[in-house]
Amino acid sequence: MLPCSDQLQRALLVMNNPINFEEKFSKFADHWSPKVIAEMNDYQFKLVKIKGEFITHNHEDTDEVFIVIEGSMKIQFEDRAIELESGEMVVVKKGEKHRPYAENECKIMLIEPAGVVNTGGAGGDLTAPDNDWI
Numbered sequence: 001m002l003p004c005s006d007q008l009q010r011a012l013l014v015m016n017n018p019i020n021f022e023e024k025f026s027k028f029a030d031h032w033s034p035k036v037i038a039e040m041n042d043y044q045f046k047l048v049k050i051k052g053e054f055i056t057h058n059h060e061d062t063d064e065v066f067i068v069i070e071g072s073m074k075i076q077f078e079d080r081a082i083e084l085e086s087g088e089m090v091v092v093k094k095g096e097k098h099r100p101y102a103e104n105e106c107k108i109m110l111i112e113p114a115g116v117v118n119t120g121g122a123g124g125d126l127t128a129p130d131n132d133w134i
């Protein structure tokens, strides 16, 4: 039996193969649905394309790292908003309410523990499948 995609991706990781962001981003077009590209211990590296507004949410148990790879985005917090350009990152603290948005499509990487749901405790239609490897 052929290995499923998850198993194959993990096997390739074990072989220390380089992971190319551009090649990975070419594999999907949907917005707000994080794709896992690598794991380090119990943390995952996820690529996401974002466009438009996400919902306000927080993650009760963990910080969340946003790294902008291409484009620009904003994150609205309760008391302020920040803008991130390509080449910039931010650590959103555990429990902090945040609402990401991007006027034009923006390509980002998230780093967070495995099992973190994109909408946190808010739920709703934008909740993406967890552990979706590409």
Ligand code: NI
Pocket: 057, 058, 059, 064, 098, 118, 120
């Ligand atoms: Ni979040």
